[in-house]
Amino acid sequence: MKFTDGYWLMRPGCTPHFATEVADVRADANRMTLYAPVKHVTRRGGTLNSPLLRVECWSPAEGVIGVRTTHHAGSVRRAPEFALPGAEDGAGKVRRDGSLLELTSGELTLRVDSSRPWHLEFVADGRVLTSAGERGNGFVTDAEGRHHMVGQLALGVGESVYGLGERFTPFVKNGQAVDIWQSDGGTSSEQAYKNIPFHLTNRGYGVFVNHPGKVSYEVGSESVGQVQFSVEDQSLEYFVVYGPTPKEVLARYTALTGRPALPPAWALGLWLTTSFTTDYDEATVGRFIDGMAERGIPLSVFHFDCFWMRAYQWCDFDWDPETFPDPAGMLARLKERGLKISAWINPYIAQKSPLFEDGMREGHLVRRPDGSVWQWDLWQAGMALVDFTDPAARDWYTGKLRTLLDQGVDCFKTDFGERVPTDVVWHDGSDPERMHNYYTHLYNQAVFELLREERGEGEALLFARSATAGGQQYPVHWGGDCDSHFVAMAESLRGGLSLGLSGFGFWSHDIGGFEGTPTPTVFKRWVQFGLLSSHSRLHGSNSYRVPWDYGEEAVDVTREFTLLKHRLAPYLQRAAQQAHATGVPVMRAMLLEFPDDPTAALLDRQYMLGDDLLVAPVFSDDGTVEYYVPQGTWTNILTGAPITGPRWVREQHDFHTLPLLARPDSVIPLAADDQRPVSAWADGVELRVHSFADGAERTLVIPRTDGPGETARFHVRRDGDRLLVTTDSRHPWHLRIGGPDGTLHTSTAGPAATDFPYGSED
Incomplete structure (x- = not known):
């Protein structure tokens, strides 16, 4: 949030207290603690009646330096906390030379001179990456008496900021105010389903704010030369993560917070769903699957969306007997056709569900301070929320899913998890404000670990909507509820690239858009884009997404690009293994592969698919596309045309082609079998x-x-x-x-x- 009124003044009621100088230092071999008054002290009396900040500096991993600024240390530090599986003790080394103190971890050094006014410098490769200056560490109280810990890190000339989760606002975050707060806000606003307090820049480093609750960012939007982040707390902790390349930044960040699991290779194929509020039953499902087979479009996964359960009873995990009278038999018949099965779930229990009484009686539902079950009517009538901080509630919930797995379900679409109340009491005493963002992590973790236990390592797979830091460990994530037009298609891609720069290796989206019905042109272009994404799912809200509803050419395009994706499967699986091993996403913003190209730093309408394929989706009715070609001679693998960069290109493509360019000096493997993703x-x-x-x-x-x-x-x-x-x-x-x-x-x-x-x- 903003605290200042322009450059000179504070906003009414805001009182700032920032570190001014170093009054004392305590250091050992691996850690240093700086004590910083909030005013210049010239005599003994100046130490009275004034705050003293404690600034602890250490390294949890090579190339990463942590800074924790604390005002009042006696406040209770409540759960939850982000898990840091990659943290280790003693990764940094402290050196002191007179007034100069240095903490070094790998190639990254934090430098502070206690004889000077307050100034922390993060140095690597002989240059200052960023620094915390006169307003770099401190706190602000506001007119309502709230206490905000504040951090500021300097931005250099030409420095661009990326990430902060799956954000649909402009790709470069400079000039934006961003709140890390889970919201079910679609893809056309500043709200986001996946809020990650991590950003990276094009200057060789990233910053992770280690706070699971609300983090308020001002990215060059309050002080234009600073990234400011603040939390309503008594302590603020962040980590500076060195690269120097963006890929290396992501590798270090995901080593600290958790690497993505490797999804099963069968998930690379085409997914088809019932859509959301459409009419469907077993006959509809059979007609869809038969229709795909008759038209030569191989299908890998069939997904049952919400109404596989009875209305008003989500979730009770029972198939609607009117539309699916023999679920086990139906699933067996689908699996005989080589299909994997996905089922929609959410973490809510509607009042009409028989599970509501069970959950209330056993204490598995989140309660208000007065002991009553928290409920509302938004989404499902009288719905309550499963308390995943309670191991018994987690086991109760996943026990219901085991029954579905026994029936033949292979994976789950873990929808929702964003609208989590803060006026509640959690079983483990977690702070409600911190649990708002973190809830989705516990939800996805519970379901993913069940799948890993039941299906085995390498077979667990989600289709998740919401996430926070560390959620990349439980793939795959999709982009939420978008409209069905070109603008929504572009904003979806922008969100996916932003998420990839936040440590998430796998991402998908609703081919054709979710809300509304796409035109045949939009559908065909979205099919191209969707089948050149890490995971590919046809899905809509109140209209079907079977390709023949959009014309015979849509059928041809869907077939061609499905077969192409199957042939690219060994290439895509290799990219998936890289994401699993390094945290570098399958779908990569251009700056990840070309960090030294200034133009690549701005591109959000094209991407690299793995190391060697450039994809530029078409976002126009007439097939016109503008895209940037980096240096060298590239080859369109669909047309054979060579294109030499660096330069911008404007082309027109029919529905059977698009810019899909192979990198110079590349070798692309194509599988012989185009009928299935696994061969x-x-x-x-x-x-x-x-x-x-x-x-x-x-x-x-x-x-x-x-x-x-x-x-x-x-x-x-x-x-x-x-x-x-x-x-x-x-x-x-x-x-x-x-x-x-x-x-x-x-x-x-x-x-x-x-x-x-x-x-x-x-």
Whole structure:
């Protein structure tokens, strides 16, 4: 929140208290504590009747430095707290030379000179990354007597700020006020489903504010040269995370807060749902699935949305007997067709549900201070909230899900989790304000861990809407309720890229949009975008998303891009393994791959899909698209056209193409089987070699389908007019040089070292 009135004045009732100088230091080998008065003290009497701030500095991991500023240390620090699975003791080293103190962790150093006015500098690679100056550490009381701890870190000239969760406002956050507060606000406002108190900048570092409750950001929006963050508390803790590249920042941040689990490879295929408020029953489901098969569109997952349960009874986890009289038999029939099954759930219990009386009697529902169950009528009549801070309530809730898993359900869409009240009492005594954001973490964690327990490591999968820091451990997340037009499609992408820069490796969205009904043009363009996302789901609100409802060409486009995604499965699985191992997302903002390109720092209508594919969705009725091509000669893998950058390109595409460019010196593996996402990827794999410069070389791994690891490895190197391929593969494989018009070569044995001609005409 803002505390100042312009540069000179404070807002009425706001009284500031900021660290002014270092009065005393206590340091050991790994930690230093600075004591900072809030005014310049010239004599003994100046120490009276005035606050003294305690500023603790330490390192929880290499390349990460923590700063905790405390006013009154006697306040009760209440749950919940973010778990930091990657934290370790003694990661930093303190050095003192006269008045100069330094805390160093890896290549990052925090420097403070106790003889000078208050100034913390974060230094790496011989340069100051950021600093906390005269208003960098302190607190402000407001007219209502509230106590806000405040931090400020300087922004350099040309420094851009990204992240803070899945935000649909402008991609670069400079100039914005952002509240980290879970909201069910759609995709067209400043509210967000996934609020993450972590931002990174294009200057080689990120900042994580370690506070699960409301964090109020002013990103160059109060003091234009500062990122300010504040919490209503007596203490404020943050971590500066060094890169120097954005990928390395994300790797260190997710090592600290938790890396994404690796979703099962079958989830890469196309998902189809009943949609939300549409009419459906088993006959409708069968018609959808038959229709996809008859039109040659392979389907991997079928999802049952809310009304698989009876109206007014969400959630009771019982199938509506009028529309699904034989759920176990129906699921068995669907699974015989090779489909995985997803079911919608939420953490609320409606009053009409038989589970309401059980939950109230057993104490599993969140209560008000007077002991009554918290209820309201928004969403479901008289609904209550499951108290996941109570282990017994968690077991009660997940026990209901076990029954569904026994019936044949494979995964759950964990919807909602944002509208959590603060006028309640939690079983474990958690602070209601801090639980508002954190609730979704406990909800998703409970369901994900159940799936991992029942289905095994590598098979657990959610389709989750809300999240906070650490929630990246429980993929996949989707972008919430968007409208069905091009503006909503673009804002969805913007939110997904922002979430990826907040440590989340996997992201999806409702193909065609959720609210309303898309035009055939919007549907076809969204299908292209959706099937070039990490996970792909057709879903709507009050209208179906089966492609034939949008014309025969929509059927053709859906088929073509589904088959393309299946062929790209080994490439996408490798990107998924990278997200699991490093925290770098599958869908990457351009600045992640091109941090030294100033233009890439601004791009939010295109992205990198994995290391080597650039995707620029089309957001126009006439097929016109403008996109930026980084340096080098790129190849459109759909048309074979070479495009040389750096430059902006304007093109027009029909519904069967879009800018899908292979990076220079890349090798893209394509599976031989285009009918399913999981196949023997190394058997008959086609290697697409693009714009290899003389002397360039790449090592390509064909991943396993059942988890981390590899089944084949190829090393490709260009030596003049020859291309040398070395492999340990014992399967047939193919090589295509250049675009679709290149020569196709076949090798039938491995391990082998084979060379092919590589001339300028390729």
